[in-house]
Amino acid sequence: MLEESMDKPHIVTCTAPVNIAVIKYWGKRNEELILPINSSLSVTLHQDQLKTTTTVASSRSFQEDQIWLNGKEEDITHPRLQSCLREIRRLARKRRNDGDSGLDSTGLSHKVHICSVNNFPTAAGLASSAAGFACLVYTLARVFGVEGELSGIARQGSGSACRSMYGGFVQWIMGQKDDGKDSLAQQVEPETHWPELRILVLVASAERKPVGSTSGMQTSVQTSCLLKHRAESVAPGRMVEMIEAVRRKNFAAFAELTMKDSNQFHATCLDTYPPIFYLSSVSQQVITLVHRYNSYYGETRLAYTFDAGPNAVIFTLQQHVPEFVQVVQHFFPPETNGGQFIKGLPVNCTDLPEELKQAIGLEPMPKGISYVISTKAGPGPCVVEDPTQHLLESDGWPKKTE
Amino acid sequence: MLEESMDKPHIVTCTAPVNIAVIKYWGKRNEELILPINSSLSVTLHQDQLKTTTTVASSRSFQEDQIWLNGKEEDITHPRLQSCLREIRRLARKRRNDGDSGLDSTGLSHKVHICSVNNFPTAAGLASSAAGFACLVYTLARVFGVEGELSGIARQGSGSACRSMYGGFVQWIMGQKDDGKDSLAQQVEPETHWPELRILVLVASAERKPVGSTSGMQTSVQTSCLLKHRAESVAPGRMVEMIEAVRRKNFAAFAELTMKDSNQFHATCLDTYPPIFYLSSVSQQVITLVHRYNSYYGETRLAYTFDAGPNAVIFTLQQHVPEFVQVVQHFFPPETNGGQFIKGLPVNCTDLPEELKQAIGLEPMPKGISYVISTKAGPGPCVVEDPTQHLLESDGWPKKTE
Numbered sequence: 001m002l003e004e005s006m007d008k009p010h011i012v013t014c015t016a017p018v019n020i021a022v023i024k025y026w027g028k029r030n031e032e033l034i035l036p037i038n039s040s041l042s043v044t045l046h047q048d049q050l051k052t053t054t055t056v057a058s059s060r061s062f063q064e065d066q067i068w069l070n071g072k073e074e075d076i077t078h079p080r081l082q083s084c085l086r087e088i089r090r091l092a093r094k095r096r097n098d099g100d101s102g103l104d105s106t107g108l109s110h111k112v113h114i115c116s117v118n119n120f121p122t123a124a125g126l127a128s129s130a131a132g133f134a135c136l137v138y139t140l141a142r143v144f145g146v147e148g149e150l151s152g153i154a155r156q157g158s159g160s161a162c163r164s165m166y167g168g169f170v171q172w173i174m175g176q177k178d179d180g181k182d183s184l185a186q187q188v189e190p191e192t193h194w195p196e197l198r199i200l201v202l203v204a205s206a207e208r209k210p211v212g213s214t215s216g217m218q219t220s221v222q223t224s225c226l227l228k229h230r231a232e233s234v235a236p237g238r239m240v241e242m243i244e245a246v247r248r249k250n251f252a253a254f255a256e257l258t259m260k261d262s263n264q265f266h267a268t269c270l271d272t273y274p275p276i277f278y279l280s281s282v283s284q285q286v287i288t289l290v291h292r293y294n295s296y297y298g299e300t301r302l303a304y305t306f307d308a309g310p311n312a313v314i315f316t317l318q319q320h321v322p323e324f325v326q327v328v329q330h331f332f333p334p335e336t337n338g339g340q341f342i343k344g345l346p347v348n349c350t351d352l353p354e355e356l357k358q359a360i361g362l363e364p365m366p367k368g369i370s371y372v373i374s375t376k377a378g379p380g381p382c383v384v385e386d387p388t389q390h391l392l393e394s395d396g397w398p399k400k401t402e
Numbered sequence: 403m404l405e406e407s408m409d410k411p412h413i414v415t416c417t418a419p420v421n422i423a424v425i426k427y428w429g430k431r432n433e434e435l436i437l438p439i440n441s442s443l444s445v446t447l448h449q450d451q452l453k454t455t456t457t458v459a460s461s462r463s464f465q466e467d468q469i470w471l472n473g474k475e476e477d478i479t480h481p482r483l484q485s486c487l488r489e490i491r492r493l494a495r496k497r498r499n500d501g502d503s504g505l506d507s508t509g510l511s512h513k514v515h516i517c518s519v520n521n522f523p524t525a526a527g528l529a530s531s532a533a534g535f536a537c538l539v540y541t542l543a544r545v546f547g548v549e550g551e552l553s554g555i556a557r558q559g560s561g562s563a564c565r566s567m568y569g570g571f572v573q574w575i576m577g578q579k580d581d582g583k584d585s586l587a588q589q590v591e592p593e594t595h596w597p598e599l600r601i602l603v604l605v606a607s608a609e610r611k612p613v614g615s616t617s618g619m620q621t622s623v624q625t626s627c628l629l630k631h632r633a634e635s636v637a638p639g640r641m642v643e644m645i646e647a648v649r650r651k652n653f654a655a656f657a658e659l660t661m662k663d664s665n666q667f668h669a670t671c672l673d674t675y676p677p678i679f680y681l682s683s684v685s686q687q688v689i690t691l692v693h694r695y696n697s698y699y700g701e702t703r704l705a706y707t708f709d710a711g712p713n714a715v716i717f718t719l720q721q722h723v724p725e726f727v728q729v730v731q732h733f734f735p736p737e738t739n740g741g742q743f744i745k746g747l748p749v750n751c752t753d754l755p756e757e758l759k760q761a762i763g764l765e766p767m768p769k770g771i772s773y774v775i776s777t778k779a780g781p782g783p784c785v786v787e788d789p790t791q792h793l794l795e796s797d798g799w800p801k802k803t804e
Binding site for chain 1: 627665666675676
């Protein structure tokens with residue numbers, strides 16, 4: 001029965017995090033290699049709240065590579081998926097040719113079955129492709145026995161995926177080389193560096209499907225002269241300032257730069273022709289609310305940032321979370337029969353001072369925000385050791401769902 | 403009775419137009435003299451639809467300068483009003499000293515009574531201060547017998563007022579001098595140059611009072627690095643292109659540059675810290691609608707531009723007006739019991755092709771637009787010869803209103 005045992009698939013499951021950029025990435029200088037026009041910096045969100053789980057099975061008995069995303073088979077010939085598969089196999093071949101075979105049992109000719117799920121709805125508008133490609137690359141690397149720098153491969157799946165290869169505070173250095181070999185992610189500080197920092201994802205009720213980021217950034221690069229200026233003359237200095245603010249845990253500096261950079265990114269979207277709008281009226285209300293809250297206290301206690309969609313991501317320190325959540329509930333009254341409004345890390349109850357409510361002085365927008373995910377900075381991708389967590393059966397095929 | 407006749411006030415009434423910038427002015431390099439950080443270009447709107455009327459009376463019997471705006475006495479000590487009064491009197495003195503007295507009967511020591519009204523609601527959010535200061539300066543100049551270049555004085559009342567001193571297509575050349583003597587408006591082409599051009603003001607239902615333009619542009623100059631880049635490196639080239647497009651009556655070039663420049667102005671507002679939002683969800687819907695309309699026809703038939711508020715100003719050619727108005731009525735269904743939806747130049751009825759409706763494919767926003775003012779390019783300030791049109795009684799005091 002040697003034959004059968006050799007055919008038994010090699011199965012690995014890993015998880016990877018979402019990240020949220022505080023110095024934004026928008027625009028590629030090379031579409032195929034996914035090389036950006038400026039460096040960026042992000043915070044990796046904790047996987048207890050938001051993660052992708054991916055299982056990869058490899059077997060000589062598989063006829064072809066196949067992929068299932070959130071329960072549905074998808075087209076494996078997608079160029080970016082192919083880039084990641086090709087690059088991991090190339091690295092594995094290189095290691096083997098270098099006589100550094102490792103412990104892996106996966107042959108280079110083996111086909112893979114990939115199954116991936118998110119623990120958060122795609123509707124949350126969080127850059128699920130970053131966590132997805134980070135998880136794919138991390139898991140494939142384990143299966144093929146590849147170690148070391150992997151962010152350059154994840155980058156070729158989805159630009160921002162390279163930043164999800166590390167925990168904590170992560171920079172994506174744009175690099176200078178034409179082949180992209182120096183366009184890599186690097187940890188600036190680990191997730192343990194700033195334990196008081198809290199992150200709240202305000203999931204806005206989506207009005208309409210926004211322009212996708214791939215085509216959006218293409219149009220921006222082609223048409224926005226402000227984007228070119230930002231990438232060349234503004235972003236480099238902001239990277240230096242942001243790294244400094246993170247290293248020193250200077251919340252005010254971190255927060256102000258985060259807000260300015262989010263605004264500048266959306267400004268370049270508006271300078272795009274035709275213009276792109278990602279900020280909804282709910283987003284605008286959150287922005288106004290944050291500035292009035294900070295101004296009431298005479299210090300910067302909150303920061304917002306928005307990616308290519310209407311959801312706000314709020315940064316604050318632990319001690320300000322309960323009051324801010326009250327503020328959100330007051331100015332965006334949730335559906336009374338809706339589910340839990342606050343998900344994730346527990347939030348204590350507190351009073352909302354009448355004077356603060358007055359100072360903010362906005363007209364409440366009922367149901368403007370569907371729910372809030374309370375989280376913090378977290379670690380990079382991990383291997384799931386428990387085999388019961390595999391998303392594929394031991395024969396390497398998806399579990400039957402009724 | 404010589405005494406009494408000499409005391410009889412000298413009364414002059416003039417009208418002046420609103421203008422709408424297609425290359426935007428945003429940001430001063432000198433707050434007091436109102437010197438801009440870039441040149442701008444506007445179209446003067448026809449006074450049949452939108453105008454300010456101002457009557458100035460001067461008499462040696464008046465004790466002090468006084469002003470009434472839209473029926474209410476206002477503070478004459480406002481610094482910008484004082485600038486205009488001072489500069490006109492200075493010019494009058496200069497002329498008299500040069501022995502070039504003219505026909506005026508107003509002594510330099512005479513005080514003035516000023517009364518001014520707009521024929522459009524302030525709520526229309528049209529830059530009424532431009533028409534207002536242009537009219538004030540033009541009328542004062544007549545009263546004090548001052549002729550020649552007046553845009554430099556109007557500029558000191560409200561920057562964009564200098565452009566309302568001419569009809570048709572007008573540039574405000576930023577100038578280089580510290581004293582602002584070369585920061586003047588100049589007609590590029592008269593109002594008769596492009597008779598097919600039509601202008602539709604889409605008055606949006608205001609959600610909230612936006613940030614005033616004076617303080618808004620101050621904050622932008624202080625905080626937006628994109629604005630600095632725009633003023634130094636983008637606007638100069640756009641002025642050249644825009645003048646060329648106007649001269650050649652190249653609608654597509656004119657329209658695209660108009661839209662891009664409006665978007666870039668709003669982008670710099672968003673890059674301001676804290677950010678400034680002038681575009682409402684109605685404005686965004688108009689922008690999307692215009693791009694889809696143009697894309698349906700495969701040519702640029704419409705352009706939008708937005709100033710410091712949510713109202714859209716649409717440029718198009720005469721033959722496209724009836725259909726576009728149908729489109730607006732379809733996607734912004736007016737109140738059934740409201741007043742006339744289309745004001746100003748008459749618009750013919752037409753059918754709205756089903757296919758066009760489908761191609762635009764937006765969710766209608768009921769009552770998003772209150773009404774539309776249909777107009778075209780028009781002449782600069784004029785003297786009203788008919789004395790029954792004076793806004794002040796022959797004694798120089800406001801007419802009694804019950």
